[in-house]
Amino acid sequence: MKLKTFLTTTAFAALMAAPALAQQISIKAGVLNDRSGLYADLSGEGSVIAARMAVEDFKAAEKGIKVEIVSADHQNKPDVGSTIARTWYDQDGVDLILDVPTSSVALAVNQITREKNKIHINSGAASSDLTGKACSPNTVHWTYDTYALAQGTGGAMVKAGGDSWYFLTADYAFGHALERDTAAIVTKNGGKVVGAVRTPFPGTDFSSFLLQAQASKAKVIGLANAGGDTINSIKQAGEFGIVAGGQKLAGLLVFLTDVHSLGLATAQGLVLTESFYWDTNDQTRAWADRFAKANGGKKPTMVQAGVYSGMLHYLKAVEAAKSKDSAAVMAKMKEMPTDDPLFGKGSVRVDGRKMHDMYLFEVKKPAESKGPWDYYKQVSVLPAAQAFRPLAESECPLVKK
Amino acid sequence: MFELLGVPPQALFGQVLLGLINGSFYAILSLGLAVIFGLLNIINFTHGAQYMMGAFVAWMCLNYLGINYWVALLLAPLVVGATGIAIERLLLKRIAHVDHLYGLLLTFGLALIIQGLFRNEFGSSGLPYQIPAELRGGVNLGFMFLPWYRGWVVVASLVVCLATWFLIEKTRLGAYLRAATENPTLTQAFGINVPLLVTLTYGFGVALAGFAGVLAAPIYSVNPNMGADLIIVVFAVVVIGGMGSILGAIVTGFSLGLVEGLTKVFYPEASATVIFIIMVLVLLVRPAGLFGRAA
Numbered sequence: 001m002k003l004k005t006f007l008t009t010t011a012f013a014a015l016m017a018a019p020a021l022a023q024q025i026s027i028k029a030g031v032l033n034d035r036s037g038l039y040a041d042l043s044g045e046g047s048v049i050a051a052r053m054a055v056e057d058f059k060a061a062e063k064g065i066k067v068e069i070v071s072a073d074h075q076n077k078p079d080v081g082s083t084i085a086r087t088w089y090d091q092d093g094v095d096l097i098l099d100v101p102t103s104s105v106a107l108a109v110n111q112i113t114r115e116k117n118k119i120h121i122n123s124g125a126a127s128s129d130l131t132g133k134a135c136s137p138n139t140v141h142w143t144y145d146t147y148a149l150a151q152g153t154g155g156a157m158v159k160a161g162g163d164s165w166y167f168l169t170a171d172y173a174f175g176h177a178l179e180r181d182t183a184a185i186v187t188k189n190g191g192k193v194v195g196a197v198r199t200p201f202p203g204t205d206f207s208s209f210l211l212q213a214q215a216s217k218a219k220v221i222g223l224a225n226a227g228g229d230t231i232n233s234i235k236q237a238g239e240f241g242i243v244a245g246g247q248k249l250a251g252l253l254v255f256l257t258d259v260h261s262l263g264l265a266t267a268q269g270l271v272l273t274e275s276f277y278w279d280t281n282d283q284t285r286a287w288a289d290r291f292a293k294a295n296g297g298k299k300p301t302m303v304q305a306g307v308y309s310g311m312l313h314y315l316k317a318v319e320a321a322k323s324k325d326s327a328a329v330m331a332k333m334k335e336m337p338t339d340d341p342l343f344g345k346g347s348v349r350v351d352g353r354k355m356h357d358m359y360l361f362e363v364k365k366p367a368e369s370k371g372p373w374d375y376y377k378q379v380s381v382l383p384a385a386q387a388f389r390p391l392a393e394s395e396c397p398l399v400k401k
Numbered sequence: 402m403f404e405l406l407g408v409p410p411q412a413l414f415g416q417v418l419l420g421l422i423n424g425s426f427y428a429i430l431s432l433g434l435a436v437i438f439g440l441l442n443i444i445n446f447t448h449g450a451q452y453m454m455g456a457f458v459a460w461m462c463l464n465y466l467g468i469n470y471w472v473a474l475l476l477a478p479l480v481v482g483a484t485g486i487a488i489e490r491l492l493l494k495r496i497a498h499v500d501h502l503y504g505l506l507l508t509f510g511l512a513l514i515i516q517g518l519f520r521n522e523f524g525s526s527g528l529p530y531q532i533p534a535e536l537r538g539g540v541n542l543g544f545m546f547l548p549w550y551r552g553w554v555v556v557a558s559l560v561v562c563l564a565t566w567f568l569i570e571k572t573r574l575g576a577y578l579r580a581a582t583e584n585p586t587l588t589q590a591f592g593i594n595v596p597l598l599v600t601l602t603y604g605f606g607v608a609l610a611g612f613a614g615v616l617a618a619p620i621y622s623v624n625p626n627m628g629a630d631l632i633i634v635v636f637a638v639v640v641i642g643g644m645g646s647i648l649g650a651i652v653t654g655f656s657l658g659l660v661e662g663l664t665k666v667f668y669p670e671a672s673a674t675v676i677f678i679i680m681v682l683v684l685l686v687r688p689a690g691l692f693g694r695a696a
Binding site: 036037038039040041042044171197198199200202203204205207208209211212214215227228231232235236239240241245257258260261262263265266298 | 412415416419420422423517520524525526527528529530531532538539545546548550551620621622624626627630631662665666669670672673674
């Protein structure tokens with residue numbers, strides 16, 4: 001078993017001597033994500049840095065809480081992720097697992113966390129099932145989900161006149177979920193779906209599928225895929241004159257690092273939904289600068305920001321509960337409002353859904369950008385209540401109807 | 402007019418053309434593999450990583466040195482080929498006399514190391530590379546919009562493939578090469594420097610991968626895993642064509658691109674597997690591949 005565990009001890013030995021609290025609580029947090037593949041740039045080491053920054057900003061040591069952070073690479077494989085999660089919980093004394101991009105791995109870790117009665121704060125995964133039919137009293141889904149992405153990008157495109165859709169869907173669970181959630185929004189808003197093509201995952205050449213989408217005459221081509229698939233399809237759509245021909249591309253899951261990889265010349269005009277952008281206000285800019293210094297100049301993605309925010313709220317809950325008992329901490333996390341410089345004020349709902357506003361962004365033209373990482377302009381704000389699935393429609397057994 | 406299984410002919414022509422375009426990448430890459438296997442008897446698992454290096458060298462040329470696409474198209478294969486020569490002289494040469502498997506393991510390990518190094522330096526999500534200004538836009542063929550760049554890819558790879566075939570099958574140098582493949586000891590006895598020939602051949606095969614990488618940079622995502630995603634298919638192409646067969650690699654490369662393109666219209670879900678299904682069928686009927694000679 002190739003278990004790469006990078007131990008990162010954040011022990012402020014000197015400060016720990018502070019006699020403020022009689023009781024010491026030690027916490028071990030595991031950041032489990034992709035450190036070598038497709039999603040390594042948008043989560044990876046950056047998420048570990050974000051978690052560490054949360055510990056610093058909370059001044060955990062002064063408050064008598066000792067935090068150790070460990071990390072590992074789940075390689076986007078559910079079996080690898082499950083093994084690491086079990087080892088962490090059973091042998092290494094890990095109290096909570098953070099991040100976990102890739103829905104299939106997240107669903108597995110969600111299940112194990114529930115069995116072991118620990119805590120999982122998910123930032124990286126997309127599937128809305130984490131707070132839907134797979135919801136758990138031990139999981140908080142922090143940053144975004146497929147429902148919010150569909151509401152944001154899907155809803156906005158239909159309102160802007162894009163009332164007929166054709167989907168390019170990555171042929172696995174995540175792609176299907178994203179297509180399903182978006183198609184529902186499109187139809188609800190009076191649009192129609194004229195067709196869809198299931199593309200093998202991962203793919204390199206999308207020109208054939210793009211030509212099929214072009215032939216469908218749909219006004220919007222919805223890209224229900226992620227990472228390299230999205231990058232390749234956007235790049236090739238530009239090449240085949242799809243956007244120039246009047247059809248619009250809807251990138252249903254596009255991260256800041258994807259735009260960085262595409263370059264503005266190719267990505268300009270793309271509309272996308274995110275819950276965090278570093279250049280939103282003074283607080284996010286200041287935080288992003290600190291983050292970039294530690295991360296080789298790369299600005300944070302919403303996933304990394306979500307790890308910070310989730311870790312911070314967890315620590316506040318531990319402080320309030322004066323214990324790291326999972327049930328007590330989860331109760332505090334849901335009871336206390338969330339508040340941090342990155343996502344502002346929010347709350348954690350009974351089904352584990354973290355509630356905050358989502359933003360609709362448009363990618364800038366090269367001329368509008370002041371330099372690397374200056375990529376988005378804000379189109380609109382989607383209030384939390386609209387962005388996420390209402391409790392009334394929830395499939396989560398924790399929600400009492 | 403007629404319709405074929407519900408697909409209008411216009412759409413079909415478009416897909417046939419796209420299939421040929423993708424086939425050109427398969428052809429160049431499998432050609433390099435076939436040349437290397439033919440002479441060195443090494444299954445070069447580093448090929449995908451070398452293709453990736455080609456794309457990255459093109460990117461570095463542009464961003465660090467301001468060298469444009471056309472120069473990079475010549476320069477990158479030379480640079481990547483030179484690294485190939487170094488690998489051959491330093492490593493592959495030492496295991497030439499032992500079983501195939503060692504070469505396979507060595508090149509596979511090298512591929513992982515190279516990919517890891519690039520990932521460490523450039524991250525995993527890739528780098529932007531624009532289509533050269535001269536080849537932007539395209540032409541409307543009536544049945545489809547053909548980007549100039551795609552047209553260029555087909556032409557460039559056809560020329561390179563045919564030139565390679567000509568070099569190996571019709572020239573004196575090619576004759577030495579084939580002789581050395583057949584019986585290295587005897588060829589050496591005639592005064593031909595076989596070790597040099599081996600080194601240059603490996604360098605050339607690798608340079609072909611680098612060339613394909615530059616061709617791919619403007620249209621595919623330039624990331625450290627780009628070769629790993631493609632190389633499995635290319636191996637299947639080589640096996641179907643017949644290990645070590647030059648013409649086999651070229652013809653199979655283009656025709657499998659075509660088959661894959663058509664599958665994308667009729668049953669897209671199977672387009673990633675269709676090549677492997679063909680591989681199984683071919684191996685059942687002709688174990689040495691379509692153009693291969695039985696050992």
